Amino acid sequence: MLVISIEDETSTLTRGHLRTAWALIDSFGWNGIKTRLQGADVKVAGIRSSECRPLNARAIARALGAWYARARRDLPWRRSRDPYRVWVSEIMLQQTQVERVKDFYQRFLALFPTVESLAAADEHDVLRAWEGLGYYRRARQMHAAAKVLATEHGGIFPRTVAALRGLPGIGRYTAGAIASIAMDLPEPIVEANSRRVLARLAGYAKRLDRPGGDEPIWKIAHSLVPQRDAGRFNQALMDLGAMVCTPDRPLCTACPLARMCDAKNSGRVSRIPMKSVRRATKQLREAAIIVRRGARVLVQKREEGEWWAGLWDFPRVQAAARKIHQAIGESKTLQPLACTQPKALGTFTHTVTHHRITLAVVACTAARTGKLSQNLAWVAVDKLGELAMTSPGRRIAKMIAQPSVR
DNA sequence: AAGACGGGGTG
DNA sequence: CACCCAGTCTT
Incomplete structure (x- = not known):
């Protein structure tokens, strides 16, 4: 026989009624219950007895508080x-x-x-x-x-x-x-x-x-x-x-x-706690294109729903290294600019959540000035610091800020 | 009920 | 490289 006192009420329960007891604990919280269950096989707060051990809230708060101090x-x-x-x-x-x-x-x-x-x-x-x-x-x-x-x-x-x-x-x-x-x-x-x-x-x-x-x-x-x-x-x-x-x-x-x-x-x-299973990382290949026009470069604001939404980046094309030139020609953003003199500046990898992006960096020169949509802008290289940029974008911005690359 | 979303530090 | 982190929100 167990007796559980809850606030002003007193319920008398047998072991067969433990489910009810857990429901009550669930409702009122452990703190709200004055319990005399010490000797019984009752556990805690809405969780089946087989799943966890009872906890003494007061003792925990006391020991933890002293440690924290x-x-x-x-x-x-x-x-x-x-x-x-x-x-x-x-x-x-x-x-x-x-x-x-x-x-x-x-x-x-x-x-x-x-x-x-x-x-x-x-x-x-x-x-x-x-x-x-x-x-x-x-x-x-x-x-x-x-x-x-x-x-x-x-x-x-x-x-x-x-x-x-x-x-x-x-x-x-x-x-x-x-x-x-x-x-x-x-x-x-x-x-x-x-x-x-x-x-x-x-x-x-x-x-x-x-x-x-x-x-x-x-x-x-x-x-x-x-x-x-x-x-x-x-x-x-x-x-x-x-x-x-x-x-x-x-x-x-x-x-x-x-x-x-x-x-x-x-x-x-x-x-405890049990380790979670990890999802495999997915490999992506892209190129970031540095389009030059005099002292300025083309940057693109990431759209709603894309990674890094709201941040600026260099225009990207999705292509492996050998197909970058073709991808530039097919890009809606870059095609009108008639980019010439493509030059590979290098490759690095960037990991985002469970994606691994191999990012080639290619510089070229705009032969024409296409009409720019709102998310595109020409920015002087030394003003890139004023932009909120993606992490890879910032890395590239630093790359081209070096005299040796300019 | 899963997946998306960033980046850097650590071993 | 794998794992982790004072989670939230959308499919």
Whole structure:
């Protein structure tokens, strides 16, 4: 016989009713339940008993908080709880490692210190501040969200995760992060670090790399997040994942939660969380064409729906090395310019997500000046630095800026 | 339920 | 080269 007290209610359950108990835990959260289940075979928060171990939220928060007080990272975005600044950092940190973000964060805030200044900015300037950080959609969505915030919310961030998630670029994680860190709301987060920490802590060994696959982890996160200082707790979880509970060779001897960690106690740390299967990379062959016309070169803005949408690049043709000349002749963009004197400048590879692009660089001279569409422009070589460019585009721009190549 | 989306650091 | 990263959005 088990007795579970929930708020003011008391339910009496037998083992046959555990499913109901999990549903109740699911509804109210572990924190909302005063439990006397210690001796029973009950697990935690909406997850079947066979899938994970029970967790003591209080003990975890206590041990983690003490560790965080002495071990926390000193990060630029931790010096302010201004929702705008927290937001900028969270968007930049999506799928991007902390070390890479630091400088971008500082520079971006110097350029766009408030949501109003971002809303008023030109998209190209926002992209230029983002150049090199990747996932440029983030910058454009953030810019769009800033406009919504400025015009429809008076520049004030909404104070619920549901409303935050209505803004472009803010998903479940980012909404929880802003709510907990900037507003001290008791909202859970799950991202790369906490996902790993929580999976190991609870001994959750099932696959996470499919849609909804980490739903149990969200339930665990929800069951653990404290009513007070949720932002601190969430950041502590992330720090632990980043510094101690690492993917390879975690430092369990330095972990404040090792005693309560099911993966550690069952010798499964290296197998939890389960590794995801990787997709094969696809090989592409393209050429970037440097079309010269006096001191200027032709650049092309990447269209909506293309890679690097909104950024400038040198015109491309899709062709292997031997067919580049023919491809230039057939290119709608380049054909009218009657390019002459093609000269190969070299080849390099560029990897984007699971594509590997072998990119030949060919310079030529425009014999005619075709009528340019809006996404094309002639730009002086020494002005290329003012453009927001793709990573390969920037690399080529630097190449041709050298006197030896000019 | 998958795939697309960037780039750089690490072993 | 393979793997990883304070995810989000669209088919």
